[in-house]
Amino acid sequence: METPEARVPLAERVEQLLTDGGPLAVVTAGDPVLRADAEPYDGQLGPALLARFVEAMRVTMHAAPGVGLAAPQVGVGLRIAVIEDPAPVPEEVRLARGRVPQPFRVLVNPVYEPAGTVRAAFFEGCLSVPGYQAVVARAAEVRLTGQDEHGRALDEVFTGWPARIVQHETDHLDGTLYLDRAEPRSLSSHRAALEHWSQPTPERAARALGFGLP
Template sequence: MAASRDRAPLAELVEELLATDGPLPIVAAGDPVLRRAAEPFEGQLGPRLLARFVEALRITMHAAPGVGLAAPQVGVGLRIAVIEDPAPVPEEVRLVRGRVPQPFRVLVNPSYAPVGGTRAAFFEGCLSVPGWQAVVARPAEVRLTCEDERGRAVDEVFTGWPARIVQHETDHLDGTLYLDRAEPRSLSSNEAMARWWAQPTPQEAAASLGFELPG
């Protein structure tokens, strides 16, 4: 019997995914690969294959479009994620959410820890949960430790929206979706978001849908 796709040797699986040009297919909620802790990266992909895979993640993230993508979201259970955010938002949104441009980064074996006790709540979406958004309260500042794609150590503090992106993508590598941390009553379709909840903060949504915000 042939091995299932998600249990195939990881290098073989990645080679299979990269056999066609263009963005990779994004796995949707309900696929078991999104609910398993990803394997630590320990050289399962050789340097050339890793570089090709990272570039494919970047292409897929841009095409979606998104500001982050974790390997399990394309069916590969490795602790690798990419992030990048040009932050094309109005000044009011930038100030309220702390959303500032982030360069392209590769996070290998990342983990994060809160810095301080401040939490911020905003609507959040996910490429693996298309069509929906919900309010998630997260630490406003986190310390990220990981390696980059060349094996160099990273130890950096992120605040505002970049901290949210780091948490969201690292959570994927632990089998956690943003919905696990979300306020259930805030769950809104993209259409509802465009019609009612496009404000910089979710205060109106909280008042109308009946949920509380931190602080």
């Protein structure tokens, strides 16, 4: 059944979201917007409103804090996401996970495909599934195509942790949560993950919790 919100034009809905200023509310698992295919962006917001919306997403991502945010996570079913990762991690973590700083980026209509056959598994969390983490095996390298917020073509290969971020955020635009790809036996509260599974790689967790790794 169509909701009243679904009948409101996208531009009007975004204007309403931006009325209060500050971080936007992040919707959580169970909200239908997180399970729908987001609508391709084709100028629905206009340049000025798009710029305001992107800035609000950036503020929301920083406040959470997170390293990526997709438009459906703030209740807007458009194929738009933002990423940014200062990567303030120890050297051993950087080396194990390939986590390197990423500048602020806007991804419009992104699509990814694996670049090679290597897969890597690490604990992953999500702002829309608060309080938990789980191990997800993903392509270690992906080719991402799409556009930026100015309509310029994007065609770039991402590796390591940046590849994980763009896969996670693009998945949101397809109605997919990280839990759909996770090892069920690895599911851990943030507290348990901090107490037991803070190592750079999830090998110890795999042995203790009984799940496989690629």
